[in-house]
Amino acid sequence: MGSPLAENGLGRLQHPGNIADYFLCNIRAQGMAPRKTLIGYVAAWGALAAILWGVDLAPAISGYPAKAVLAVIVWACIIWVTEAIPVGVTGLMIPMLLVVTQAVAKIPEAFGGFVLxxxxxxxxxxxxxxxxxxxxxxxxxxxxxxxxxxxxxxxxxxxxxxxxxxxxxxxxxxxxxxxxxxxxxxxxxxxxxxxxxxxxxxxxxxxxxxxxxxxxxxxxxxxxxxxxxxxxxxxxxxxxxxxxxxxxxxxxxxxxxxxxxxxxxxxxxxxxxxxxxxxxxxxxxxxxxxxxxxxxxxxxxxxxxxxxxxxxxxxxxxxxxxxxxxxxxxxxxxxxxxxxxxxxxxxxxxxxxxxxxxxxxxxxxxxxxxxxxxxxxxxxxxxxxxxxxxxxxxxxxxxxxxxxxxxxxxxxxxxxxxxxxxxxxxxxxxxxxxxxxxxxxxxxxxxxxxxxxxxxxxxxxxxxxxxxxxxxxxxxxxxxxxxxxxxxxxxxxxxxxxxxxxxxxxxx
Structure with a gap:
């Protein structure tokens, strides 16, 4: 009898050198295109970081809360366009990011869309x-x-x-x-x-x-x-x-x-x-x-x-x-x-x-x-x-x-x-x-x-x-x-x- 990993077609993953295959296999199993998904995921987080702490990509927008919200918007748009994360999960992550980036001060306010x-x-x-x-x-x-x-x-x-x-x-x-x-x-x-x-x-x-x-x-x-x-x-x-x-x-x-x-x-x-x-x-x-x-x-x-x-x-x-x-x-x-x-x-x-x-x-x-x-x-x-x-x-x-x-x-x-x-x-x-x-x-x-x-x-x-x-x-x-x-x-x-x-x- 083979191991559970082998039975699932993932026996190779027992070898540390194949960690990339592990992720690619799982992305395909989720019905997503690996290249589009990974590029979108990395680009979204990179854009979020760049707007918050990097080069001033939006000089016309003033005030930290506004820029933080913009960063979350750009993150969400890239994720939505590339479908790098399931849309339902983004619905939960958006308010979380609003709190973590301090775009919104209080948790109830950040999750306000859930109680309308x-x-x-x-x-x-x-x-x-x-x-x-x-x-x-x-x-x-x-x-x-x-x-x-x-x-x-x-x-x-x-x-x-x-x-x-x-x-x-x-x-x-x-x-x-x-x-x-x-x-x-x-x-x-x-x-x-x-x-x-x-x-x-x-x-x-x-x-x-x-x-x-x-x-x-x-x-x-x-x-x-x-x-x-x-x-x-x-x-x-x-x-x-x-x-x-x-x-x-x-x-x-x-x-x-x-x-x-x-x-x-x-x-x-x-x-x-x-x-x-x-x-x-x-x-x-x-x-x-x-x-x-x-x-x-x-x-x-x-x-x-x-x-x-x-x-x-x-x-x-x-x-x-x-x-x-x-x-x-x-x-x-x-x-x-x-x-x-x-x-x-x-x-x-x-x-x-x-x-x-x-x-x-x-x-x-x-x-x-x-x-x-x-x-x-x-x-x-x-x-x-x-x-x-x-x-x-x-x-x-x-x-x-x-x-x-x-x-x-x-x-x-x-x-x-x-x-x-x-x-x-x-x-x-x-x-x-x-x-x-x-x-x-x-x-x-x-x-x-x-x-x-x-x-x-x-x-x-x-x-x-x-x-x-x-x-x-x-x-x-x-x-x-x-x-x-x-x-x-x-x-x-x-x-x-x-x-x-x-x-x-x-x-x-």
Whole structure:
């Protein structure tokens, strides 16, 4: 019998001379690229040390706390881009680094992102999603919507799958999770097509529209459907004293649904596949539905409790209990003994804890940017580039710049965590409303559709092997332009109508 090391393929590691192999083997076992991982890890810590104690890399930033926060931001960005450390671990390490570097004096303040109401809302929503997934209700809902719309042609199928994704936005509270939920359904549908040029175009249209575009539009519409929404609401509450409830967010972003017809038209014009018929598509969907069987009693109970939570979110202005606390109340109902037949271990394994930790760490970092004065100084640096322009020109410049910056950053959460505090500080310098200004620019950041690696949903869609980078870009560029123009000329006036005119500073 071999040794445990040998049985694991690591017998060589008994020899001290092979210590490098030990690390390389383990990095590969974690599913990471050794070169990228090690370069990113070393570069992140090197940059942190350089900003804190080495050459003055940021002479325009004054004061030690601000520079220390900047050092942690640079560390986090390098780690996120190179994926050198799991994102959930970075969520814990960010507050730790804020304390150790003395960027933030007290531990409770450094970990402040973990105790915000929106943090509890997100955690509860993630557990809700795990319960729905464990009961296979997410798949049941998706198949039900597609079947009811009786989609046969590609154009109608896109509408049906888009609607399905939007419906999932209510029950699956993270864009990444929704794109992953849609992936097997989309793969099943596009797998029914052949390899003719027209059918290949149909596959491209379905994958891009139904995994990427639908995920991000639905993400902005519902507060709990996209983590950057939660992050911004948390900042507004903490920094400005402006509380936006779940229902208020929905009403504020209702016109974003109008982007779908524009996206649909761009996809139709680009791929010209709307009239291609889906071979056996509806029958396939019905077959999968039949495989799930009839909705069982415990599934109706789960839906009823979730409906209760959604209604309570909508009635926050009536009962005065914040959404995070109401989410935990509903969560407590799920776990009354005997209510659901699911084991906690199953739910625990399906809950995306890492993403929640990332969100809390990002919230803590965003707050530190404000408390240290870094956000204000960064805003002052950017201010000269847009000073003297009207609010429309300012938005167009900032939105275009954001799209360029996002070419090298996969995480929308990370991007908004860095961007939102700066936008909050820039708005008063430009005599603009900080809520509207931040929402408009950060929401356009969600529509980063130039290359697949700008958003996780793009990467998920790219995994279908149905389209090239060029296919994605040629439909993505006009879509991004449409999103920018829609935000400036539709969303900005709508925000103004609802009490957040971008051209007026927030009343103190």
């Amino acid at each position: 109401d929106v943090s509890f809302l997100t955690l509860g929503a993630f557990i809700f999603a795990a319960i729905l997934g464990a009961a296979k209700l997410d798949t049941r809902i998706a198949l039900f919507v597609v079947n009811k719309m009786k989609a046969v042609r590609v154009g109608k199928l896109i509408v049906a799958l888009f609607t399905t994704n939007m419906a999932l936005s209510l029950v699956v509270p993270a864009a990444n999770a929704r794109s992953a939920t849609m992936l097997p359904i989309i793969n099943g549908v596009i797998g029914l097509f052949g390899d003719s040029p027209a059918e290949n175009n149909a596959k491209k249209a379905i994958a891009i529209a139904c995994i990427v575009y639908a995920t991000m539009v639905g993400g902005i519409l519902f507060l709990t459907a996209h983590l950057p929404n939660v992050l911004m609401v948390g900042l507004f509450d903490k920094q400005l004293g402006v509380h936006i409830s779940w229902m208020q967010w929905l009403w504020l972003h209702l016109p974003i649904v109008g982007l779908f017809p524009l996206m649909y038209w761009i996809i139709k014009l680009t791929f010209r596949s709307n009239n291609i018929e889906v071979p056996g598509g509806l029958e396939r969907i019905r077959k999968e539905q039949d495989g799930l069987g009839k909705t069982r009693g415990n599934e109706w109970v789960i839906l009823a409790i979730f409906t209760f939570a959604a209604i309570m979110w909508a009635l926050e202005d009536v009962h005065k209990i914040k959404t995070g606390m109401m989410t935990l109340i509903a969560l407590g109902v799920f776990f009354i003994p005997g209510v659901i037949p699911l084991k906690w271990a199953t739910i625990q394994n399906k809950t995306i804890w890492g993403t929640w930790l990332l969100l809390c760490g990002a919230l803590s970092l965003s707050a530190a940017m404000g408390s240290s004065g870094l956000a204000k100084q960064a805003a002052a640096l950017i201010h000269p580039w847009v000073e003297g322009h009207g609010w429309i020109a300012v938005l167009l410049i900032m939105m275009a710049a954001t799209q360029i910056i996002r070419l090298g950053m996969l995480s929308n959460i990370a991007a908004v965590a860095m961007l939102a505090p700066v936008l909050l500080e820039m708005a008063p310098l430009l005599n603009l409303n900080p809520v509207a200004f931040t929402l408009l620019i950060a929401n356009v950041d969600t529509f980063a559709f130039l290359i697949p690696t700008q958003v996780v949903a793009g990467v998920v869609a790219y995994s279908t092997n149905t389209f090239s980078m060029w296919d994605y870009f040629k439909v993505g560029l006009p879509t991004v332009i449409a999103a920018i123009l829609w935000s400036v000329f539709v969303m900005a006036p709508w925000y103004a109508y609802n009490g957040f005119p971008i051209w007026e500073p927030l009343a103190k």
